Amino acid sequence: MTATIAARTSTRATSSDAVATARRLTAMELRLLLREPMVGVGLLGFPLVIVLVLAGVFGQVPDPAFGGVAPDQHYLAGSIGVVIAAMGMLTLPVHISTHREVGVLRRFRASGLSTGVVIASQIAVGVILGTVAVAVVLLAGTAVYDLQTPVDPLGVLGWYVVGLACFIAIGVALGSVLSTGRAATAVGNLIYVPMFMLGGGGPPRGAMTGAMSSISTVLPLSHIIGGIRLAWLGRTDDPHTLWWPILVAAVAVATAVRAERRRAV
């Protein structure tokens, strides 16, 4: 161990700039998250099981109720949105709020770790976690149900980036507003479960009542999953208005900034 400490010491003076600090903090945060068993369950386990079960239940025959595509393809393509929503509404806010609750953010700030660096590292953590989780779910789905190749790969990528930005913004906003990890867990689940059910992860829109369908239309997840399905499968019944999740993300960013400013007083 002594040798390890000495080796670290020798490299110390070169890593003082903000980018290096953000990179170091991101690596640290990822290591900490990987040591949390609940992260694996919430981010990977839940979406993976649900998507694979739903795809298996409704089969592989194209169905008008699913916009004319095979239900397994419908759910597998939609799993991208399901995973990044779980990351944004469960993993990130709980992580940030718990950090705040026990004084970790205060400890970081007192040591000169700027708020900008901490937020940048949280965004990086969201991007990496979201991407890895999506890759794992898609690989598992492909192995089980033979997911077709995307009709418009760039479109899928574009909607994925918009979705990631939207849910990272929501995650940081929830983490900024909610003071405790328990509050973040409760609120996150309260928002995530109905959003998952009505936002493209649950029953197809054709099976929803009018009221539920209307609620589904205002959920950002519906538009992100709709956009991804359109780009991947070539058709969808889901809404896919690009500006809506962008507007939600902007509101989330403004909320996070306001909350942080109030805390700084």
Next chain:
Amino acid sequence: MRTTQLVTTPTNTRRPDDPEGAADNLIEVRDLTKRYGSTHVLRGVSFSVRRGELFGLLGTNGAGKTTTVEILQGLRRADGGSVDVLGLDPGRAGDRLRRLVGSQLQDAALPDRMRVGEAIDLFASLHPAPRPLRELAEEWQLTHLWKRPFSALSGGERQRLFVALALVGCPEVVFLDELTQNLDPVGRRRTWDVVRQVRDAGTTVVLVTHDVEEAERLCDRIVVLNRGRVVADGTPAAIVESLGGAVRVQFTDPRIDLRPMRHLPGVVSVERHGSTVHVEGTGAVLAHVGAHLVAKERPAEDLSAHRPTLEDRFVALTEESSS
């Protein structure tokens, strides 16, 4: 509101063009005010901290100590007054200042699963020339805890880690807020020794505490806060001395003549209770009484004195300023 001001810096250390010694001040606080809603937390707090001293901010819970040091570190904004730390305004310099000072905060923690070595490594990376990590870990007895997660550390181990993190960047000034809370008596005294070492190595230490004994034993100079106001400023001895007239000397001698003792320097009163003689006085009254007994060839084996403690003075000051 009366403030006990007791100037303690030796005048021969001051420059001729700087009679107040302001050039030696690393921290200057003037008329600091802060409110939380309708509650006035700081009401015109002023003090300075000199280079190389172990400075204590002493007060009861809710006196405004933590708010003051949080403002000094730029973690809170003041409503009024001015603050200068290392020539910087904490409200503007923010992160830049916080990288120059060390900080051990009250009620701050690390992630449960973060290991000791990872924490030291991360915080060291924030500074251009940090302390050698091995040396720091050995100094604070953290070497054997290097891979232990934060959640598995005892209260004392956590405090040692926080102080090590505060010192990892070789700061000119270090803020230690309620440093020894949760420590057992042995750990407390060991920590005091190390804090003295930190001061002796040239780091200016600002110690925030409600523990009068800790302030008295450790600090070169103390500011006492009560209800957001400075009620005393000076060395522990000078603050105690300001209580005045309360040295009580006693010894056993059933036959000694008390009349000459009433004329000894510093003696205020002499009384006999049974075979015990009680003398109350100021200054070097103990020495004069002892010399008198020896001169009369009646040295008392149980001659003893009770001097007012800083705690006595602290209680008096806080009660006085609260009434």
